[in-house]
């Protein structure tokens with residue numbers, strides 16, 4: 331009897347464990363494995379133009395391929411190759427890694443949502459306490475891994491979201507968003523068909539903001555956060571817009587390549603594009619201490635589960651997202 335009781339307990343706890351695991355589309359362990367690879371010392375801080383950036387690009391492309399994403403180009407597969415000036419009068423050959431899925435709605439599939447993250451970092455620099463490798467775990471192996479997980483989720487989905495989705499892993503961000511700017515300038519699809527970009531940065535640190543919360547950069551210039559708030563009511567996640575992001579960070583990542591265009595000497599808000607981060611603590615960014623063991627993979631796995639639902643919702647929503655050019659001008663273009 332005692333044995334039977336024990337067996338029942340084990341069975342029930344086992345089942346609960348299984349169920350909890352199933353509610354996370356990509357397990358935390360998987361995210362951790364990917365992140366530990368990209369942010370390992372062997373990857374030498376993923377500096378643009380380095381052989382390690384090629385390894386990283388191949389790694390991401392292999393996940394896109396396994397996920398069943400359609401490659402960016404018939405000629406170059408998942409890679410969008412470009413050259414960009416280096417810091418020493420040299421030329422760097424770099425590549426973005428781009429995959430796609432086609433939407434399931436006959437009309438909406440002609441419109442696109444871009445999910446993006448940069449995978450480069452700043453390489454090897456001045457040693458601090460004997461460590462000279464800037465691993466870039468949170469900035470931005472964490473965002474890259476979030477993107478890879480979403481590729482796996484949506485690539486494997488039988489009925490795809492209504493709009494089509496581009497998965498873009500950008501290089502060159504740390505040199506001034508070179509990869510994303512190249513993508514926008516040489517877009518494989520008409521830019522006016524891109525309805526939204528959600529860019530992922532720093533999805534591993536969450537100690538200061540707390541679990542199940544994120545910040546949307548640019549929330550002062552848009553009503554998109556209101557749409558998120560209405561969706562989030564039925565989820566365990568919250569857009570922490572009470573903190574109202576410092577407007578400066580809005581142009582500090584690849585969303586800016588989509589969101590802002592220059593007309594003469596004026597900056598005009600363009601495609602709705604925002605960066606989603608789970609921390610308001612910038613003290614570890616670009617430090618040798620940005621290492622993979624600091625990150626919260628359970629929170630990241632929960633975020634991926636949340637994003638699965640959010641992207642399905644957004645892919646079907648009218649997406650009447652408005653910019654507040656005046657609020658933007660007040661911050662960026664005051665004389």
Ligand SMILES: [Zn+2]
Pocket residue numbers: 448469470503531583
């Ligand atoms: Zn970054």
